[in-house]
Amino acid sequence: MQFKNVKLIYLREMRDQLRDRRTLFLIAVLPLLLYPLLGTSFFQLTQFLQKVEARVLVVGSRQLRSAEWLPPLIEDDRFAQPLFDQAEWHEKIEVLTPRDFPDLADDLRKGKDLPTDGKQEPISADEAAFDAAAKELLDSGRVEAILVFPNGFEERLVEVRRALVERTAAAGTSFPSPIILYNSPDDKSQVTQLRVLQVLQRWRGEVTEQNLNASNVPVEATTPFELFPRDVAQAQQRQAAVWSKVLPFFVFIWALTGAFYPAVDLCAGEKERGTLETLLTSPALRREIVWGKLLTVMTFSVVTAILNLGSLGLTGKFVIDNLSKTGAFNAIDALSLPPLPSLLWLAVALIPISALFSALCLACAAFARSTKEGQYYLMPIMLVTMPLMMLPMSPGVELNLGNSFVPVTGMVLLLRSVIEGQYAEALRFVVPVLAVTFICCMLAIRWAEEQFNRESVLFRESERLELGRWLVHLVRDRQATPSFAQASLCVALILIVQFFVSLSAAAPDEFTFAFLAKMLIVSQLACVFAPAILMTIMLTREPARTLLLQRTPRWGHLFGVVALALALHPVVVRAAEYIGSLYPIPEATVHAAQQIEGALNSVPDMWIVPGWLIALALMALLPAVCEELAFRGFVLSGFRHVGHKWWAIVLSAVAFGFVHTFLHQKISATMMGVIIGYVAVQTESIWPCILLHTVHNSLQLSVHKAAQIATANPESPLAFLLSGEDPLIYRWPTVALCAAIAASILWNLHGVRHSRTAEEQLEEARQQQGRRSGVPA
Template sequence: MFEVFKKELKELLRDKKTLIFIVALPVAIFPLLFAVMAFISSQATLEAEQKVHTYAIINGEYAQSFTDKVFYHKSFQLYKGEHTFNTVAELTQAVKAGTIDMGIFLPADAKQNLDDAKQSQWQVVYNDAKAINFLFDRVKELAEEFGNNLRAEKLLSYGVSVEQQSAIIDPIKVVKVDTADKRENLGEKIGGFIPYLLIPLVLMGATYPAIDLGAGEKERGTLETLLLTPITRTQLVLGKFITLLAASIATTTITVLSMGIWISIAITFIDLDVVKTAFSSLRVLDLTLIFIILLPVAAIFSSLSLAISIYARSFKEAQNYMTPLSMGVIFPIIVALLPNVELTAKTAFIPVTNVALAIKEIIKGTIDYTLLGLIFLATVIVAGALLAFCVKWFNKEAVLFR
């Protein structure tokens, strides 16, 4: 068995393409991830701050202080073209034509309406489908500020002080007392995406070598030579399995170490508060737990990949079979991302989903070690069953020589 392992390991180390997937990709994926996050975040912020939108306002004299604030706002520029606008329909047509980005219609004097005990309804015309929703929010904020000032002045004229106004307008103030710390809060939001990245890399570390160890041997005609050697088929398949497991564990080790190293670099040099808050309290113990929980997953993927590769007639056919396997692994990870799907005694026995949930809980810092033990035990049992199936599969002539 160990002779087979040494033989397969030597061939594996000679294959540059496989080494790229086992070593280079796990090392490169995290710096690329953080670089893309930093770039997208900075570009989106910069674009949002620098972009100036053209607007037109009708009846701006009805709320002069509001009109002045919109005029001097850094995000807005008053339309100075030849077109004139008098109705909401004309503003709508201008926005659709791209003449202006936004139109504001003030139907009447807001102060006079308040004196007459009427509510003034202002209309903001813009294209909500163009991802510039903040236009409405900014105008609404300025309008609410103007409305609050009107209300305060009116109440003062009735003899209601500022303190009394606060109590009357908002008699009950509900204050949130969050029992979750920042790590748990952000870990819940972004921790689910870590297994979405880790687990497919562990699968990749097993599938690419497996294709060569099974279907590749058939295609090269070397499988028959191996079967003639004085070792049992069980020893032969176990030797191949250990090789795949070693490759997958190597990928797991490199992936977890790479994640830890690049996270420490990211929270030191990259100005991303979300990343810093979520990962600054991530300990070596947490990374170790993630590594340990991924080990039986690596065994599961190694067994499945080897069984598929043994069944395939050729290298290409094995590659075609690995695609559904990848999709089948992604689905239970997505289940772990769904709202209200939490780590419980029931979900602890769902393969892959349980590991994804456990990794999220580790990132959050709220892992239940009893459930973690159950997950490890359940995953080991599944891995053992799949390995037994793989051995039985390899002992069938109908499978080896299809």
């Protein structure tokens, strides 16, 4: 690859993009105008809200006037001013009485007889008339809330006061409480209800204080001590904690959106304009074209994020300063602009993140037939990246070795630590975070290069979807094996069916083997096996080829996968322990595993079939058959149309991991899925995969049971291998030896000549041509 060609393509694409007024407005002008306009709109909205006034109808207020000792609740058609937290609300809430509504006065006065002791009593005619009148007032907007003091409220207050003064017990237990009626869909009514509730709570406190004073009980007796939490963090540290949660999320979102639209214009847009063919016929290699376009998209991604950050920061600072002057915020609590080191670290992190997002967007844009179709791909990219960016904002998610291996999430957590000034903590995990980000960047760039190397992708014609013809085409023009889209749809259907089955399955009071067997059969047959088999029959022309059933397995392959499963067992167990140290196992997962183990220990014998054999059939054989036919059959056959066998193997392994329940199962299943997928591609038969899967699952169950027997019988031969805290079979020398044996078995499979798809043959021919001549393929 020549950097000179990359530079020429980069300058060409930058010049074309800078000539596009729409791109310039979206990338440069819009960020500078958007946030000041939002700030102006916020101030206008604030002024509008300050003019809002509310009306509250009070029913039964006459009961509060005869007791002179009661603190004032209503004064001059307003609630008493000392009862408000903010003085301006005293003038904004107007108090009305039933006489202000002569058309409904008689019905509204009946509210004093409402039952308010929480009992469900039959509704009388008076209560129904009151409910109808109150609903009419609230729905019409004539009042925002109705406060009802039921009959007997004053008498009960007097009785409680007399009991306190005379040191006697108050008669009865029920107490008629005030009712606040409001209309929850109306935001104004809901806010008014909250204000009235605060007024009543403060008034109740004053009533309590009057009663205590009358009974010669100090008010301090109700609160023998006060709580004074004190934050030892400095103001700069508190502000850094806020910025560390906000800045990385918004900056990465801006980087993603800033990369997407230029990528669509550079790929799908050039298809529509007819300029892509001219670029492909130039002396530049396809890789050089991709890198030139990638640098262009990265430039716009970084510039978009920086401009948005600067515009939002200045606008936010201006808004908060003005609000602090009006008293909405304390000047001490007002946020200042982020410190300069934080902005520098964000700028540094933008480079790899923009490269990752730019490569993803470039590959999706190259796959699109038109700009309209390319814009649809923003949603899938957002659905994948948004959870990774939002996960660090969850409570308890911290930077550790396990989280540093999660793409995007590790970078966000690293930035959080740096912005908060925890440099020593960030330095410990900077290497794994950067390594994972670099690997993801290179994979994304490689994917983009493969899209540009495929003529069938670059020159796909735009089409209009007609549902009827498309359904007929799926059945009439079926291919021998499923397409990539059909394989992806199969994975989605499996996940959706699993989701609804898990929601509908209620856990019993006692976790028995019968319940476990029913759940296993339903989850495997209905959730995994049925979608794959139905789609194979309906959408493919050669079901046996799709499910890898057309070739009889070799005996050498069968013996080899059994040896492979035996050799992999210690490695898998040690890997599971390491995964558990990276991601601590939740208590719910441990409890579920204990329930499953208890159910398996109580498997009954059925006729002449022993219980342990039934357990192996359900836990080992059934998942092996269903999952292999689905993921190494239908899904892997569809993913092989991507163009390279390793892309298909890895993607099918990731899909295989996703269908498992717990996080640790997902990771272990993904790693095991890569090995089984490789065996499926090399042997071109599903039977070695089923056998490998069955033996692997059987070993997980059998070795655990044998370890229990060995611990109980120290003199048995099994005790030499499996007993003790560090069994011989799981020691690191044994694990290293078993790993070497497994690698040698897989290497022997590497020499097996397997049949390649048309996409794989084209990719192999292109690579050979590039190695021989060095000219673009």
